[in-house]
Amino acid sequence: MKRILKMIATIISLNKDPMPVAREQDVVPFRNRVKEYAVKIKMGLVNQTKLITAASELVRNMLRYGGGGEVLIEVVSRGRDSGIRLTFKDDGPGIPDISLALKDGYSTGKSLGLGLPGTKRLVNEFDIKSEVGKGTKVTIIKWANG
């Protein structure tokens, strides 16, 4: 726990921008906002694409399973690296078995079940917390040159 705290402490947040996402129409403007920040910190095109695709997956999950929520967009830095941190928070039903939800192909929505495991592969840091009946919080970080 101490080590985790220390790790978090070394990541500095430079800019916080919360954005509510309640409807399907909010997805494209949200993606554009993420892109603006990614361009601002000079993230390469491939990493940008990975980040926005990951963000798109998570925001869809939030809408589809969590009934919408809020995303916090942050520019963070750690030493020489700068990156984007996105926190997706909903007050939906939560996920009973997180390790199952993280498996390729697991879906309760008759979908491909790629969103969560795929997102994890696309970003540098991935953290998910969920409590049944309370909601779900997913945090990802993509470093500009990571």
Add this chain to the structure above:
Amino acid sequence: MDRIPILRMGPFLLVTIQVDLYDRLALDLEADLVKMVSKTGAQGILIDISAVSIVDSFMGRIIGNIGVMAKLLDAETVVVGMQPAVAITLVELGLPLKGVFTALNVERGMDLLKSKIQLFEQDETDPENDSDDHITE
């Protein structure tokens, strides 16, 4: 409401996706294309995604669905012009994009569709060719 235009070019249908799709728009496209294939008897669908910068699992599934549905109606689907960053991302995401062919650009996609149809016609008209195929398989 917005709709993505579907162009008819001989036996093929051509769709150029110019904007990042809202889900509704993508679902409409799927429905429109399938209806159009059935109505026109088109033998191929060409989807140009060279202007698309993000393909997530939702978009990927729609494209895959179009391919499978078209196939049920006897038409082949070719996706053309995928950007390198999108291809790299899809592979990492793990999206297989099954049921569709791919080509570098519209022109190559056209050629590919034509060759698919030719092969198909040959198979039908040339029983010898047909049996040859079976032997080599």
Add this chain to the structure above:
Amino acid sequence: MGVEITKILKKSQAALLERWMKNQLADMGLREDLMSNEDLRAESEELINALVKSLNEKNLSEPGSSDFDHVIEILGGISISRARQGFSPRETGLSIISLKEALIELLQESVTDPKELVDISLKLHRLMDSFVITTFETFIKGREEVILRQTDEISEISTPVIRVWEGILALPIIGTLDSARTQVVMESLLTEIVESGSSVAILDISGVPTVDSLVAQHLLKTVSATRLMGAECIISGIRPEIAQTIVHLGIDLSEIVTKATLASALLYAFKTLRLEVRKPAVKTSF
């Protein structure tokens, strides 16, 4: 306080420079291979000017004072440029330490009261030591930058995409294929596919020492991405021992076209593009 360091310095600024130059030359021998005498003098003079200008009775014991920003800036410039020129950290550090020695020598000659001399020397030591540390820090940073730049260059140089034929690209991979490298490979290969309009790409792995399941996964990803773009990707240069490890590790490469040599991959590519390579007809027959 009886001694005014500012005055002493101002008065003997020229002497200080001479002394420092002498020390520097004695310490390292002039590295004429790396830097000319004139350049060294100009650099030294700039630093002394800045130091004399900013140093006073009060900030003498405050190395962190913003009065020294300009001095630190010059020091930073000196150490970064020395790092780039190829001076060793010892040489770079010594040259600042020898400035400290020159200063102390000067004080010894100008301050007569022993107590005051000790007092002022101590402060000067602390100040100059802090400058030496700054020099080291920037020196290391300068080196790090050199390393980072070289790393970038190496990964770019080591993934050359070659247009072997109209429509055919080849990419020889030399060295291990980790995930960072795979990203570079994929990016340059796919970009080149778009730019050249090529429909076949050959990845030659004869220069890859070992293929374990991770490397195989990277290869498979590259092949999949190439296919998504609408081009075919062939892997060539599979050495016998690599074929063995692939099978022993249970890696499935059956989805992709593999060839033993670049030549046979090229032949396969020609066939795909319906090209034929023939010897011209010769009169004398076999």
